[in-house]
Amino acid sequence: MTTTPDGPDPLRIDFHLLDRQIVDPAGAKIGKVDDVELEVGDQGELRIAALLVGQHVLGERLKGAVGRWLAAVATRLHPEGRPQPLRIPFEHVTKVDSEVIVGLRKELFETPPLEKWLRDNLIGRIPGAGHASE
Amino acid sequence: MSGGAGKKVLGVTLGVLTAIGGFVDIGDLVANSQAGARFGTRLLWVVVLGVIGICVFAEMAGRVVAVSHRPVFDLIRERLGARMAMVTLVGSYLVTLLTLGAELGGVAIALHLATSVNYLLWVPVVAFVLWVVLWRVKFDTLEQVFGLMGLALIVFVVAAFALNTDWSKVGGELTAAPPDTENWMTYGYFAVALFASALTPYEVFFFSSGGVEERWNRSDLVTSRVNVFVGFPLGGLLAIAIMVCSSVVFEPAMVNVSNVSQAVLPVAIGLGKIGLAVVILGVFAVTFGAAMETGLSAGYTVAQYFGWQWGKSVAPKRDARFHTVILVSIVIGAVMLLTTLDPVQITEYSLIFSAVVLPLTYLPILLVANDREYLGDQVNGKIRNALGVLFLIIILIAAIAAIPLLIITGAGK
Numbered sequence: 001m002t003t004t005p006d007g008p009d010p011l012r013i014d015f016h017l018l019d020r021q022i023v024d025p026a027g028a029k030i031g032k033v034d035d036v037e038l039e040v041g042d043q044g045e046l047r048i049a050a051l052l053v054g055q056h057v058l059g060e061r062l063k064g065a066v067g068r069w070l071a072a073v074a075t076r077l078h079p080e081g082r083p084q085p086l087r088i089p090f091e092h093v094t095k096v097d098s099e100v101i102v103g104l105r106k107e108l109f110e111t112p113p114l115e116k117w118l119r120d121n122l123i124g125r126i127p128g129a130g131h132a133s134e
Numbered sequence: 135m136s137g138g139a140g141k142k143v144l145g146v147t148l149g150v151l152t153a154i155g156g157f158v159d160i161g162d163l164v165a166n167s168q169a170g171a172r173f174g175t176r177l178l179w180v181v182v183l184g185v186i187g188i189c190v191f192a193e194m195a196g197r198v199v200a201v202s203h204r205p206v207f208d209l210i211r212e213r214l215g216a217r218m219a220m221v222t223l224v225g226s227y228l229v230t231l232l233t234l235g236a237e238l239g240g241v242a243i244a245l246h247l248a249t250s251v252n253y254l255l256w257v258p259v260v261a262f263v264l265w266v267v268l269w270r271v272k273f274d275t276l277e278q279v280f281g282l283m284g285l286a287l288i289v290f291v292v293a294a295f296a297l298n299t300d301w302s303k304v305g306g307e308l309t310a311a312p313p314d315t316e317n318w319m320t321y322g323y324f325a326v327a328l329f330a331s332a333l334t335p336y337e338v339f340f341f342s343s344g345g346v347e348e349r350w351n352r353s354d355l356v357t358s359r360v361n362v363f364v365g366f367p368l369g370g371l372l373a374i375a376i377m378v379c380s381s382v383v384f385e386p387a388m389v390n391v392s393n394v395s396q397a398v399l400p401v402a403i404g405l406g407k408i409g410l411a412v413v414i415l416g417v418f419a420v421t422f423g424a425a426m427e428t429g430l431s432a433g434y435t436v437a438q439y440f441g442w443q444w445g446k447s448v449a450p451k452r453d454a455r456f457h458t459v460i461l462v463s464i465v466i467g468a469v470m471l472l473t474t475l476d477p478v479q480i481t482e483y484s485l486i487f488s489a490v491v492l493p494l495t496y497l498p499i500l501l502v503a504n505d506r507e508y509l510g511d512q513v514n515g516k517i518r519n520a521l522g523v524l525f526l527i528i529i530l531i532a533a534i535a536a537i538p539l540l541i542i543t544g545a546g547k
Binding site: 099 | 203208212215216217219441442444448449451455457458508
């Protein structure tokens with residue numbers, strides 16, 4: 001283990017990580033922990049490699065009718081039909097609380113395709129989109 | 135809270151007044167008028183029960199927000215898991231959409247009553263203004279403006295006295311069985327609708343998300359409780375006044391209430407033209423206020439499930455998905471009305487279906503309110519828990535009974 005984030009010990013993936021909100025240091029919302037990627041460590045133990053964010057991986061984790069439907073919608077909404085999850089290496093996680101806090105600013109992560117598309121083609125074109133409410 | 139005690143008192147007063155006006159919406163107006171016309175005040179106890187229920191629910195949700203800073207739908211996904219939460223999301227979103235359509239219809243009908251222009255012509259105008267407001271204007275100002283304007287519905291209380299209500303009859307009916315013209319099935323159907331009109335899920339989505347945006351903390355707990363415990367019961371009093379007025383005017387004549395202009399008629403009879411003008415203003419204010427809340431709630435639920443950025447404190451282009459959901463929801467709401475579906479019927483169905491989905495939004499809050507990892511020393515005590523569980527049972531009964539009663543009675547016919 002290189003670094004462990006502040007938070008519950010032992011850290012339970014299902015209870016403390018999955019489905020929690022991920023935020024950056026300023027509180028901007030990055031997404032939910034839709035799935036986690038595990039890796040085998042030096043002593044053969046399983047450890048968390050990364051948090052995965054995306055509707056498609058969420059669908060694949062859930063399986064069943066709901067999961068298949070979610071994954072299918074994600075594929076349909078993706079411009080090339082091949083949605084990739086946002087992968088956040090676990091060493092960037094600084095704290096696991098009622099939110100999962102990562103040490104990097106939101107701007108450093110790739111903008112999800114749906115958000116980018118709606119921003120460029122719909123919302124961003126409406127007057128006043130660049131300012132918060134008055 | 136830097137302005138000292140004076141500002142705090144003003145804040146509490148405004149909050150209470152806003153909660154009174156904000157409690158009533160098209161659902162309360164329709165359910166209470168219809169129940170009053172058909173059952174007199176025999177179902178009044180349900181309104182009281184519903185008000186206690188929304189107080190219990192909103193107090194827990196407010197405490198959860200102030201301590202853990204998590205809005206309701208975040209917790210629904212954390213606690214029910216992603217799959218069950220998806221079912222809840224689909225259900226709550228559809229109900230919120232139905233309610234949004236009903237509120238838009240209410241606004242359009244209030245404008246119709248004021249101008250005599252057909253309400254369908256008002257629908258696109260109202261939808262556009264609603265969207266502009268949600269796009270551009272900071273919300274708390276408007277919430278207060280419409281909440282205060284909604285206080286105009288106090289004319290129902292005044293009208294209840296002006297109509298020479300026979301209060302001994304009102305009292306005598308409180309514990310009475312349904313009248314000869316009705317049966318226990320229709321009694322149950324209207325009981326569920328009334329209960330749901332007081333305890334609507336969107337109110338709690340909205341209330342908790344607003345608390346997160348305003349960064350409530352423990353010091354705001356008192357304000358939040360006063361708003362809930364004073365504002366909602368006083369709002370419930372308006373709902374009861376609507377029922378009493380309707381029972382005086384319509385029950386003896388055996389007239390059913392099937393449109394909004396009938397619902398405001400008792401005020402016109404009791405107080406004349408000025409009363410009518412005031413009640414139309416009140417209906418306009420509360421339905422527009424509720425349309426803002428349901429429009430935002432539609433965005434909140436979807437964004438909070440998926441973990442998207444949401445809220446009005448960032449520029450719309452930084453939460454494009456959230457604003458898209460709001461825009462699309464308003465368009466669907468308006469189109470629903472333009473198909474000439476009857477707004478009152480939309481309201482009736484929105485109430486019954488909101489009773490069905492309520493347990494799934496209530497249960498996670500009750501669980502988190504008992505969780506020390508989230509709430510520390512602010513977890514439910516024994517009394518709050520007893521009340522919390524009691525209402526879980528009542529909410530479950532209403533949810534299970536809702537669809538069968540809808541079918542058996544043919545939507546209360």
